[in-house]
Every structure is written in structure tokens, then in C-alpha cells.
Amino acid sequence: MADDMQISPSTAQLREGEDAPAPDNAGATAPLPERSGAATPAPDFSAMTPMMAQYVEIKTANPDCLLFYRMGDFYELFFQDAEEASRALGITLTKRGKHLGEDIPMCGVPVHAADDYLQKLISLGFRVAVCEQTEDPAEAKKRGSKSVVRREVVRLVTPGTLTEDRLLEAARNNFLLTLARARTGSLEDEANYGLAWVDISTGAFRVATSDARQLAGDLARIDPREIIVADVLLDDAELRRQLAETGAALSPVPRSLFDGATASDRLARYYGVATPEAFGSFSRLEMTAAAAAIAYVERTQYGERPPLDPPSHEATSRRMLIDPATRANLELMRTLSGERAGSLLSVIDCTVSGPGSRLLAARLAGPLTEVEEIRKRQDAVARLVGDTYLRERLRERLRAVPDMARALSRIAMQRGGPRDLLAIASGLGAARDIAGLFPDASGEGEELGSALARIAAAPAELAGELERALVDEPPLLARDGGFVAEGYLADLDEVRRLRDDSRKVIAQLQGALTDELAIRALKIKHNNVLGWFIEVPATHAEKLTADPARFIHRQTMAGAMRFTTTELADLESRIANAAGRALALESEVFRRLCEAVIEAGNAIKGAADGLSVLDVAAGLAHLAEAENQCRPVVDDSLAFDIRGGRHPVVEQALKREGAGSFVANDADLGPSEGEAGGRIWLITGPNMAGKSTFLRQNALIAILAQMGAFVPAASAHIGVVDRLFSRVGAADDLARGRSTFMVEMVETAAILNQAGARALVILDEIGRGTSTFDGLSIAWAAIEHLHEMNRSRALFATHYHELTALSGRLPRLTNATVRVREWQGDVVFLHEIVAGAADRSYGIQVAKLAGLPPAVIERARAVLAQLEEQDRRAPGEQLIDDLPLFAAAAPRTSAPAAKAAPDPVLEALDAIDPDDLTPRAALEALYKLKQARKKT
Numbered sequence: 001m002a003d004d005m006q007i008s009p010s011t012a013q014l015r016e017g018e019d020a021p022a023p024d025n026a027g028a029t030a031p032l033p034e035r036s037g038a039a040t041p042a043p044d045f046s047a048m049t050p051m052m053a054q055y056v057e058i059k060t061a062n063p064d065c066l067l068f069y070r071m072g073d074f075y076e077l078f079f080q081d082a083e084e085a086s087r088a089l090g091i092t093l094t095k096r097g098k099h100l101g102e103d104i105p106m107c108g109v110p111v112h113a114a115d116d117y118l119q120k121l122i123s124l125g126f127r128v129a130v131c132e133q134t135e136d137p138a139e140a141k142k143r144g145s146k147s148v149v150r151r152e153v154v155r156l157v158t159p160g161t162l163t164e165d166r167l168l169e170a171a172r173n174n175f176l177l178t179l180a181r182a183r184t185g186s187l188e189d190e191a192n193y194g195l196a197w198v199d200i201s202t203g204a205f206r207v208a209t210s211d212a213r214q215l216a217g218d219l220a221r222i223d224p225r226e227i228i229v230a231d232v233l234l235d236d237a238e239l240r241r242q243l244a245e246t247g248a249a250l251s252p253v254p255r256s257l258f259d260g261a262t263a264s265d266r267l268a269r270y271y272g273v274a275t276p277e278a279f280g281s282f283s284r285l286e287m288t289a290a291a292a293a294i295a296y297v298e299r300t301q302y303g304e305r306p307p308l309d310p311p312s313h314e315a316t317s318r319r320m321l322i323d324p325a326t327r328a329n330l331e332l333m334r335t336l337s338g339e340r341a342g343s344l345l346s347v348i349d350c351t352v353s354g355p356g357s358r359l360l361a362a363r364l365a366g367p368l369t370e371v372e373e374i375r376k377r378q379d380a381v382a383r384l385v386g387d388t389y390l391r392e393r394l395r396e397r398l399r400a401v402p403d404m405a406r407a408l409s410r411i412a413m414q415r416g417g418p419r420d421l422l423a424i425a426s427g428l429g430a431a432r433d434i435a436g437l438f439p440d441a442s443g444e445g446e447e448l449g450s451a452l453a454r455i456a457a458a459p460a461e462l463a464g465e466l467e468r469a470l471v472d473e474p475p476l477l478a479r480d481g482g483f484v485a486e487g488y489l490a491d492l493d494e495v496r497r498l499r500d501d502s503r504k505v506i507a508q509l510q511g512a513l514t515d516e517l518a519i520r521a522l523k524i525k526h527n528n529v530l531g532w533f534i535e536v537p538a539t540h541a542e543k544l545t546a547d548p549a550r551f552i553h554r555q556t557m558a559g560a561m562r563f564t565t566t567e568l569a570d571l572e573s574r575i576a577n578a579a580g581r582a583l584a585l586e587s588e589v590f591r592r593l594c595e596a597v598i599e600a601g602n603a604i605k606g607a608a609d610g611l612s613v614l615d616v617a618a619g620l621a622h623l624a625e626a627e628n629q630c631r632p633v634v635d636d637s638l639a640f641d642i643r644g645g646r647h648p649v650v651e652q653a654l655k656r657e658g659a660g661s662f663v664a665n666d667a668d669l670g671p672s673e674g675e676a677g678g679r680i681w682l683i684t685g686p687n688m689a690g691k692s693t694f695l696r697q698n699a700l701i702a703i704l705a706q707m708g709a710f711v712p713a714a715s716a717h718i719g720v721v722d723r724l725f726s727r728v729g730a731a732d733d734l735a736r737g738r739s740t741f742m743v744e745m746v747e748t749a750a751i752l753n754q755a756g757a758r759a760l761v762i763l764d765e766i767g768r769g770t771s772t773f774d775g776l777s778i779a780w781a782a783i784e785h786l787h788e789m790n791r792s793r794a795l796f797a798t799h800y801h802e803l804t805a806l807s808g809r810l811p812r813l814t815n816a817t818v819r820v821r822e823w824q825g826d827v828v829f830l831h832e833i834v835a836g837a838a839d840r841s842y843g844i845q846v847a848k849l850a851g852l853p854p855a856v857i858e859r860a861r862a863v864l865a866q867l868e869e870q871d872r873r874a875p876g877e878q879l880i881d882d883l884p885l886f887a888a889a890a891p892r893t894s895a896p897a898a899k900a901a902p903d904p905v906l907e908a909l910d911a912i913d914p915d916d917l918t919p920r921a922a923l924e925a926l927y928k929l930k931q932a933r934k935k936t
């Protein structure tokens with residue numbers, strides 16, 4: 001291998017299999033050479049060194065990945081890969097030998113720190129092919145001095161196929177999603193998409209069908225890290241846009257991966273069953289998507305098989321539909337700026353384990369629509385609300401539960417280490433303790449009962465075995481040894497004693513030599529090159545060189561000399577043998593324990609799932625008590641009756657900042673006696689009064705109720721909401737070429753076109769992004785449409801006070817306002833929602849509070865007074881009388897423009913006959929015209 005490449009001086013010391021010096025990774029990125037379009041050369045193998053030929057061959061097979069090419073203790077990258085990686089990682093770009101007369105750009109990362117570099121590269125959207133040495137360099141040498149160690153790609157690292165804890169977020173699932181589309185019949189409302197999503201770090205595997213209208217909502221709910229799609233589908237610009245909006249990494253693959261004809265066989269083969277129907281009935285599209293997911297996992301994992309659950313069908317019709325805009329605007333999982341802190345999830349997450357936190361997030365992302373299922377979850381929370389002592393003991397124990405599912409996956413994929421075994425051991429131990437907290441699991445209700453049953457089924461014997469086998473703090477890697485506990489294996493204890501005794505003997509030998517030679521600085525040391533040796537300062541060396549038969553010279557250093565003796569060499573081989581034997585025994589124990597864990601995989605996973613269910617229930621119960629929440633009544637009615645509702649995020653923020661207490665408010669949107677449609681509350685009120693907060697809090701309460709949680713209210717009665725729409729606060733979407741107003745109108749259109757009687761609609765200041773009259777007219781028409789056509793339960797906040805007049809004509813429209821008090825020209829917000837209409841917006845007072853210059857405030861007051869004066873002459877009530885009620889069933893063609901009022905100037909002009917006028921009368925007429933003109 002040494003002459004495979006012409007080694008550049010800077011890396012001349014780096015050799016395969018040796019301890020390579022760390023490259024200077026800490027420095028700033030070296031200036032890069034200009035990128036040529038084809039930095040990776042075309043493979044002309046005849047002109048290459050054997051190693052380069054190997055590299056190029058492997059790289060050519062993985063053109064879309066950065067190739068991590070294993071060289072000793074480093075992964076090295078070459079050519080364009082090196083340039084890109086050095087730039088992305090901020091590591092030094094250097095060169096290593098020449099290829100076709102040109103320097104080869106190179107950078108490297110140490111193997112032991114590879115995870116950190118991988119994490120950065122993956123988060124930047126790269127894919128990485130990890131290429132390992134798959135034979136011993138000694139074996140390669142047997143084939144001839146110029147032979148190259150065999151290397152193979154063992155794994156493609158992509159965002160959706162991560163398994164390492166350091167690359168994963170504990171509280172977030174890491175889904176890989178495959179999307180299959182029917183080749184024909186792409187009618188809008190057909191179920192023409194098959195989705196499969198897999199988390200190989202936990203084994204979760206689900207499938208569902210979707211359609212063009214729901215797809216964006218489904219993707220937003222699942223929130224995958226990587227989406228696999230046939231490249232031809234990306235010709236569809238709308239689909240490409242939807243996929244891009246998810247923020248997931250997009251991996252186009254050849255269409256052949258989505259092969260419906262072989263899908264069933266592929267699934268059956270993976271699970272070793274006769275037919276995948278054994279797991280449930282799947283549509284052809286679901287099956288295709290699921291098989292593509294398996295194919296992608298196999299392709300990226302090169303034969304390692306993650307322990308995937310059998311695919312389970314998830315009926316999207318059983319979830320509340322929430323479109324991506326609503327999800328984002330309500331800041332369910334993250335805030336608009338992309339952070340978890342400040343989201344609804346962050347304030348309701350009182351779970352104490354990573355898996356619990358993931359389950360909570362999944363439940364929040366997909367609230368249920370089936371009353372029975374919701375009640376089961378509520379029962380579990382209620383049980384633990386009612387028993388604080390049990391709950392807190394449970395949470396205490398759950399806190400110690402490690403992420404068993406992820407540890408299991410790593411073990412099954414041969415990527416596990418002793419700490420993963422320990423994670424399983426402590427997880428199973430905790431499961432045993434926790435089961436003991438519930439003496440009568442069968443009386444615990446369905447949700448808790450079935451979780452406890454799975455926990456009780458945890459393999460107790462394996463737990464005991466692992467506990468006995470492992471030390472308390474094992475090292476990261478099995479190859480380092482030292483993880484098997486004393487007393488577990490007699491043979492191991494024996495060789496360890498031998499090894500440790502020999503070490504003691506070395507220490508004794510050092511003492512004896514120090515005394516004998518009277519050299520206090522004499523030391524017996526060890527390194528990888530020399531093994532054990534005696535080191536003395538150069539000044540004392542002659543005492544040893546005088547007796548060359550006993551002290552054999554090994555090395556001369558700047559200030560010291562190194563020697564060995566037969567006795568030391570003897571000892572060394574005893575130590576090495578004992579250490580090697582101990583390591584072999586430990587490896588065997590590791591292999592055996594891993595096998596046992598894989599064998600018990602399903603039971604371990606079941607227990608892990610059960611523990612996360614308990615964690616979610618206990619976390620929500622803790623939250624309910626801490627935040628004074630109530631159990632909502634959820635049924636199939638159209639009720640929406642919230643008493644004393646609060647916004648959980650704003651409430652917590654106020655508390656944290658000590659900024660006063662949150663003012664609770666009621667909302668009642670259910671139909672009155674004998675009515676078939678929900679009510680619309682039209683909320684007017686000053687700026688900053690709390691309108692948006694009120695709107696959002698009611699949407700959040702509906703979501704919390706249907707995910708099975710308690711809600712921040714004194715009481716709540718909610719008829720299941722099947723779809724939640726919101727149009728609240730928007731930002732420009734310039735990347736998509738849409739202005740703020742356009743975004744607002746697109747979202748409003750979706751609501752008016754799709755919302756039904758079971759929907760809950762939240763509309764905040766529709767029409768504010770355009771001229772007053774255009775905005776008012778759009779808001780007006782939208783309310784009429786909602787009332788007459790959609791008949792949804794809705795909250796509508798606006799500054800167009802003219803709209804309040806609509807309540808006189810729309811029976812299910814209620815006016816509500818937010819109370820404020822004026823105090824010496826300033827405004828005091830009471831945040832209290834009451835019946836009625838606001839008379840004004842107090843915008844100027846708010847502007848004053850915001851610190852606009854006094855001169856601007858004064859001028860604004862004067863302009864406002866004038867505008868109000870004009871408005872008094874043409875009040876809004878007149879507008880409503882002029883307009884017939886909205887009639888969507890028979891849309892009016894646009895009414896002819898109302899006849900304009902006569903212009904007095906033109907009338908006066910028409911009245912003049914110039915032939916009849918004396919010069920003096922003409923002059924008077926001219927003066928009159930000027931006068932009349934001034935008045936208009």
C-alpha cells in the first residue's frame with residue numbers, strides 16, 4: 001500500500017493500520033482551489049495506482065454521496081468530496097499525492113469523532129457513504145506488497161436512516177417516508193397516494209393512503225426527515241413544491257424502487273411470512289410505498305436489518321385534519337422561527353423520557369376524531385391526576401428509563417455497544433419496578449391496562465442476566481473490553497487477575513530497578529510501537545549501557561534512552577496474552593448477550609412502548625394538576641362550549657415574566673336549540689387587546705382535547721372537530737412568489753372551499769393587507785359564506801367595525817368584543833371577551849404606547865378626527881341596507897355600478913347657453929362655476 005499513491009510530504013507519516021497523527025482539523029478552512037466542473041475524474045483505471053483505482057471505483061458507484069474512505073484511524077475524502085466537506089466542516093483541505101499529474105485534494109476526519117462530523121454533514125443535506133476496510137491489512141499483504149486492503153461501503157448515511165444517539169434528537173422521531181402515486185386516475189379526491197413511514201432507530205413502521213388535497217396535511221403531521229420519491233414524480237411542480245415545504249431532505253430514486261408488482265413479495269421476504277396480508281389489509285399503493293421503504297432501508301444499510309415492526313395501517317380519516325399553514329401558525333410543534341421552545345409542544349411536554357416525549361409529539365401532531373379512543377386516553381390521564389402519590393413515584397422511575405427502542409435497533413444492526421446493552425438492562429429493570437407500582441393492572445382501564453400488560457411481559461430473565469453481566473459504567477465500544485462485571489464469568493476473572501498481577505509485577509520491577517541502579521527517574525512505560533520499555537534520563541544511561549547483555553537498547557530520545565530486558569519482554573508477553581484472552585472472552589459475552597437481546601426484541605419493544613404510554617399519561621396528568629386544567633367532555637355533538645379558557649403558551653409566558661395573570665375567557669360556538677350550523681363569533685376590539693390570543697387558545701383547546709389531554713379551562717364541552725382551519729398572522733412567502741395578501745387569500749380560499757359543519761375555523765383579520773374597502777368587502781363576503789355555506793363553528797377577529805352590523809341579518813353570528821378602559825387618554829387592556837361590538841380600535845393609543853414620536857401621534861389624531869367626521873356622513877349601517885344577503889347558491893352577476901350622484905359643476909355648465917349671455921352674465925357664470933368647483 002505504501003506506494004499506492006505518491007505521498008505528499010505533509011501526510012507521509014500516515015499509513016494504514018498505524019496510529020495516524022491527527023490532521024490539523026481545528027484550523028480554518030484552507031483557501032479552496034477553483035472548482036472545476038468535473039473534479040472527480042473519469043475512471044481510467046490503467047493510469048491509476050491500485051488504491052486510487054479502488055477509490056474511484058467505489059466513488060463511481062456512489063456518485064450522490066460524500067465517500068468516507070477508511071484509512072487507518074481516519075476517514076479520508078478526496079477530490080471534490082474533500083473540497084465540499086472541508087468547506088462544510090471547516091476543516092483543513094490538504095493534498096495527498098498526485099493523480100494524473102495533479103495534486104489530489106484531501107481532508108480527513110478521525111474515526112472516533114466521525115459521528116460529530118456526520119451529524120453536521122447530514123444536517124447540511126449531504127449523504128455520506130461509509131467505506132470500511134473489510135479485511136486485515138496483513139491478509140492483503142499476503143496477496144503481494146502492492147495489493148490494496150479490501151474496502152466496501154457498509155452503509156449510506158442519510159437523514160432518514162440514522163441510528164446513533166448523537167445524530168438523533170431524543171424527543172423527535174426520525175422518519176423516512178416513501179411516497180407512491182397511482183399512475184392513473186389522479187382525480188383530486190381519489191385516494192391516489194400511498195405513504196409509508198419508517199423510523200429505523202425505533203422500528204416504527206406505518207402506512208396510509210392520502211389524496212392530493214390531504215397530502216400536505218399528512219406530510220406536515222408525519223414530519224419526516226427524508227422523503228423518498230420516484231424521480232419522475234418530481235416533474236409535477238405542485239408536488240415538488242409541497243415536498244419542498246416539508247423541509248425534509250428529498251431523495252429522488254428510480255421509479256423501479258416503487259414496483260407494485262413485486263411489493264408484496266418484498267415485504268413477505270423481509271418479515272419471513274407467506275404474505276404481508278398477515279399484518280392487515282393494505283391497498284396496493286400502501287403496499288408499494290411500504291416495499292419501497294424496505295428496499296431503501298436495505299439499499300442504505302447494506303444487509304444490516306433493523307428490527308422493523310410489521311407495517312401497521314393508520315387511517316388518516318381518524319385524525320383531525322390540520323393543514324400545514326394552520327399547524328405552522330398555531331405553533332404546535334415549533335414556533336414560526338423554527339424553535340421548539342415557545343411552541344405548544346414545549347409547554348405541554350412534562351414527559352421524563354425521550355420515547356415519552358416522542359409519543360406525546362406524535363399525539364399532538366395527530367389529534368383523534370374517534371370519541372371512544374379519546375376517552376380511553378383521558379381515562380388514563382384522569383387516573384393519574386387522581387393519585388398524585390402514584391404518579392410522582394411513577395415519574396421518578398420513568399426518569400431512569402433509557403431509550404430501549406433505539407438501543408435495540410443499534411444492537412440489531414451490529415452498531416451497538418456495551419452501553420446499549422446496559423440501556424436495555426436498566427430499561428427492563430425499571431419496567432419491573434414500574435409494573436410493581438400497579439398491583440392490579442387489569443383494573444386500570446384500557447390505555448393503562450394494555451401498557452402495563454406489555455410492560456409486565458418484559459423478559460425478566462434477560463434483565464437479570466444483563467444486570468449480572470455488565471459493569472455500572474461500561475465503555476462505549478465493545479472492542480475496548482472492560483464492560484463485563486467481575487464475578488460473571490470465572491474464566492474472565494482468572495485471565496484478568498493474571499493480567500493485573502503482571503501489571504503489579506511491572507510496578508515491582510520498576511521499584512527494584514530504581515533501587516538497584518539508583519536512578520530515581522527510571523520509569524517502565526508502554527507505547528504502541530515499542531510495547532513495554534525502561535526509560536531513563538540520558539544523563540543516567542551509562543549505568544545501563546555498561547551492561548548490554550542485560551539491558552538491550554531500544555531507542556534514543558532527545559533527553560532519554562529506552563531499554564528492555566528479557567524479564568520485561570517475558571512479562572510483556574504474559575500481559576499481552578492475558579489481555580488478548582480477556583478481550584476475546586468479553587467479545588464472546590457481548591455477542592451472546594446481543595443475540596439474546598435481539599431474540600427478545602419484540603417483548604423489549606412492547607415494554608418500551610408501554611413505558612412511553614405511561615410517561616405520556618403521567619406527564620399530561622402532572623401538567624393538568626400543575627396548570628389547573630380540566631377534563632373536557634368530547635362527544636359527537638356540534639358543541640363548542642369553553643368556560644374560562646386560557647392560552648397555555650401565553651399564560652406560561654406571563655407567569656414566567658411576572659407580567660400579571662392571564663384573563664380566562666368563555667367561547668360558545670355550538671348551535672342554539674333547533675339550529676343545524678355552528679355559531680360564528682365576530683370579535684372586534686382594540687389592537688393588543690387579546691383577540692388573536694383568544695382565537696388561538698380555542699383552537700389549541702380543541703387540539704388538546706382530541707389528543708386525549710386535559711385542557712386549560714374551567715370546563716369544556718367539544719363536539720369532535722374533524723378539521724381545523726386557521727388564517728392567522730402570515731408572513732410574506734416571497735420564495736414562492738406570494739405577497740402577504742396573496743398568502744392570506746390562498747389560505748382563506750382553502751377554508752371557504754373545504755370547511756364543513758364539523759370544522760373549526762379561526763380567521764384573524766382577513767383582508768387587512770389591501771385597501772380598506774377591498775379588505776372590508778372580502779371579509780364581509782367571507783363571513784356570509786361561512787354562515788350560509790360552510791356552517792362551521794368559527795371565530796372571526798377584525799378591525800372592520802362595519803362588519804358588526806351583519807349580526808342583525810345573520811342569525812348565528814354573535815358580536816363579541818374585548819374590554820378596555822380609557823384612562824387619561826391612554827388605554828388599559830382588560831383582556832376580557834364580552835358580548836357586543838367595539839366602537840373603536842384605539843390604534844393611536846397603542847401606537848403611542850409603542851413610542852411613536854408625539855408629533856406623529858398628534859397629527860394622527862387630527863387625521864382620524866377628520867376621517868371619522870366623513871365616515872359619520874356615510875355610516876356602515878347604510879352599506880348593509882344596500883346589500884342583499886349573500887346568496888351563494890345563485891351567485892349574482894356583478895351588479896351594475898350604482899348611478900353616480902349628479903355633478904353640480906357639470907349641471908351648471910349644461911344650463912348655460914353661451915349665445916344667450918351678455919359679457920357681464922358670462923363673467924358671473926364663470927365665477928359661479930369656479931365657486932361650485934371649489935365645493936366639490
Ligand SMILES: Nc1ncnc2c1ncn2[C@@H]1O[C@H](COP(=O)(O)OP(=O)(O)OP(=O)(O)O)[C@@H](O)[C@H]1O
Binds near residue numbers: 687692693
Ligand atoms: N386573556 C389574556 N390575559 C392576559 N393577557 C393577555 C390575554 N390575551 C392577550 N394578552 C396579552 O396581550 C398581548 C396581545 O394580545 P393579542 O396579540 O392577542 O392582541 P390582538 O387583539 O390580536 O392585537 P392586534 O389587533 O394588534 O393584532 C398578548 O401578547 C398577551 O401578552
